[in-house]
Amino acid sequence: MIKIQSITKSFHDRMILNDVSGTFEKGKPNLIIGASGTGKSVLLKCIVGLSKPDFGQVFYDGRDFYEGDRDLKIEIRREMGMLFQGGALFDSKTVEQNVMFPLDVLTKMSSEEKLDRVNFCLKRVGLENVNRKMPSEISGGMKKRVGIARAIVNNPNYLFCDEPNSGLDPQTSVLIDDLIQDISEEFDITTIVVTHDMNSVMGIGERIMFIFKGQKLWEGTKDNITHSNVKELDDFVFSNKVMSGLRGK
Structure with missing residues (x-):
């Protein structure tokens, strides 16, 4: 399990993340969603240690990543697996x-x-x-x-996926989504997926965090995302051009 508390991050006096907290559970894909430029990729970088937050804490199964010494950081990093947007082979x-x-x-x-x-x-x-x-x-x-x-x-104990379906056709995207879900369950991994693909959300979104302009506005599952009563989330969901092809609709 990964827990984040009050993650706050600015660049050049511009607030990118504002007091974001949440829990990411083992054995399932945890999705961070939102439009491009809303802060979700910066949040992922803060979680994995590629960008240090100005304020806040990240706990890996109770271990405080940023308060830990060098040996602890190395230990936690050894337990991470990363799937990059472009594959990065x-x-x-x-x-x-x-x-x-x-x-x-x-x-x-x-x-x-x-x-x-x-x-x-x-x-x-x-x-x-x-x-x-x-x-x-x-x-x-x-x-x-x-x-x-x-x-x-x-x-790894923790798997991080940054836009895993970027550039893929819908059929291949479903294959990748299902593979990420199966591996998370099979190996009991804490998986965090950053995406703006509503097909992925409705396919494997057992736990979803919605980020809007650097703030967490909603948390839930694919089963209740279309009834959130959060205007910004409704706008994101229903303006998505792939809504007509959502799995499970």
């Missing part, structure tokens, strides 16, 4: 080398152990026999799945 490395990279950096596993783990993770995301391919030789959806395999290869 190394173009010069094969699929196998990309997925193995965190193991090379963070573990002392033998070459055989690392390869076994890589093959397990690639199989888990539905990618077998692609070890030797280069990123340029696979599709965008496959790149995202390679990114997921790399994110979970080190058995």
Whole structure:
């Protein structure tokens, strides 16, 4: 579980996040949603330690990340997996080398152990026999799945996904959403997904935080998001052009 308290962040005297608090639970995707530029990606950066908040606390299973010493921060970072918006694969490395990279950096596993783990993770995301391919030789959806395999290869306790469906067609987006949900449940991971894709919200939104102009205006689930009585959320939901194709409608 991840808990944030009163996260506040400004850049050049401009308030980006204003007193944001919330809890992200284990074993399910926790979604942070909102329009572009509303502060959700900055919030994710504050949670993972890429940007230090001006005020507030982040707790990883009770451990205070920003008040902890260097060793604690390293310990927590070793328990994180990241899926970046663009995949962020190394173009010069094969699929196998990309997925193995965190193991090379963070573990002392033998070459055989690392390869076994890589093959397990690639199989888990539905990618077998692609070890030797280069990123340029696979599709965008496959790149995202390679990114997921790399994110979970080190058995993380926490998984962070920044716009995982960016640039994907609707069918592939559903596949990625379902994979993130299945992996979160199967491995009991605390997963946080930043998205503005309402298809994702209605597909896997078991716990949702809505950010508007740097403030948390609503928290709930996909089952009650369309009855929130929050005007800003209603505007976001019902102006979304993909509403006609929502899963579960």
